[in-house]
Amino acid sequence: MYRVAIFNPAPGVGKTTLGANLGHALAMAGRKVTLVDLDPVGSLCDSLGLFRPPSHGIDQVILGGVSVESVALSTREELHLVPPGEHLAEIEQADESGSERGRLLRQALTDGIPGTDVLLMDCPSKSEWLVASALLISDLVLVPVTCDEAGALALPGLLETIEQFSRVRGRAIDYRVVINRMPVRRRLTGPAAGFIELAPGRVLKHTICQTDPIAQARSAGRTVFEYRPDSRAAKDFRQLATEWLATVDVS
Ligand SMILES: Nc1ncnc2c1ncn2[C@@H]1O[C@H](COP(=O)(O)OP(=O)(O)O)[C@@H](O)[C@H]1O
Ligand SMILES: [Mg+2]
Numbered sequence: 716m717y718r719v720a721i722f723n724p725a726p727g728v729g730k731t732t733l734g735a736n737l738g739h740a741l742a743m744a745g746r747k748v749t750l751v752d753l754d755p756v757g758s759l760c761d762s763l764g765l766f767r768p769p770s771h772g773i774d775q776v777i778l779g780g781v782s783v784e785s786v787a788l789s790t791r792e793e794l795h796l797v798p799p800g801e802h803l804a805e806i807e808q809a810d811e812s813g814s815e816r817g818r819l820l821r822q823a824l825t826d827g828i829p830g831t832d833v834l835l836m837d838c839p840s841k842s843e844w845l846v847a848s849a850l851l852i853s854d855l856v857l858v859p860v861t862c863d864e865a866g867a868l869a870l871p872g873l874l875e876t877i878e879q880f881s882r883v884r885g886r887a888i889d890y891r892v893v894i895n896r897m898p899v900r901r902r903l904t905g906p907a908a909g910f911i912e913l914a915p916g917r918v919l920k921h922t923i924c925q926t927d928p929i930a931q932a933r934s935a936g937r938t939v940f941e942y943r944p945d946s947r948a949a950k951d952f953r954q955l956a957t958e959w960l961a962t963v964d965v966s
Pocket of ligand 1: 923925927930
């Protein structure tokens with residue numbers, strides 16, 4: 716099972732959007748995908764139409780005694796979702812990284828989920844210990860950044876954080892940068908070109924454009940492939956998934 720953390724503590728940069736749509740694209744490409752909603756507000760659940768998610772989720776895994784697969788829900792063909800659960804909000808307040816709870820979470824996500832090829836963890840913007848747990852067990856970190864000056868300014872700090880966790884783990888954590896909110900009809904120039912210099916060889920060539928169907932699909936609780944399969948957004952995520960599968964060894 717290949718584990719991916721979607722990481723960028725800034726809110727609104729597209730972590731959840733990437734989780735839902737890349738997850739669905741990978742599932743449609745034949746991979747068995749499990750998404751983990753590590754954000755207590757449950758945005759990933761909303762994105763997949765689960766506007767009232769079940770009360771049990773990853774919180775029960777952290778509290779102990781429950782396997783990840785027992786709280787995973789089947790949402791689409793080959794696409795499972797682990798909701799946050801009603802207690803994740805309290806749990807994220809405390810720093811559980813060094814505790815038994817932190818160990819239980821990391822162990823459960825490392826053990827593997829039967830029948831899952833790719834585990835995508837949608838990190839919250841707040842909780843440091845949940846994010847740390849995801850980074851410590853991931854095979855790859857996906858870093859969505861907005862295609863603007865704020866995104867370019869934030870990237871060095873994000874890469875430094877990944878570097879710090881690499882040191883804790885004792886080996887380099889692989890990562891890829893995904894450029895989001897690219898203005899339609901713009902090439903990778905201006906601020907976006909700076910991303911390639913900051914993270915040479917690590918910026919995915921395919922970007923996600925800023926388009927209305929992405930936000931509309933989210934409000935409708937659908938992925939872009941369901942909401943507008945012929946849209947630019949669907950093409951962007953399909954191409955991103957293809958490039959990603961060609962770049963990393965998911966097997
Ligand atoms: N490329 C895009 N085009 C249009 N809207 C987008 C795009 N990326 C994200 N959004 C919208 O921006 C909002 C924040 O995105 P989200 O994925 O929730 O960010 P995060 O998880 O990093 O907080 C959502 O309403 C989402 O639909
Ligand atoms: Mg989010």
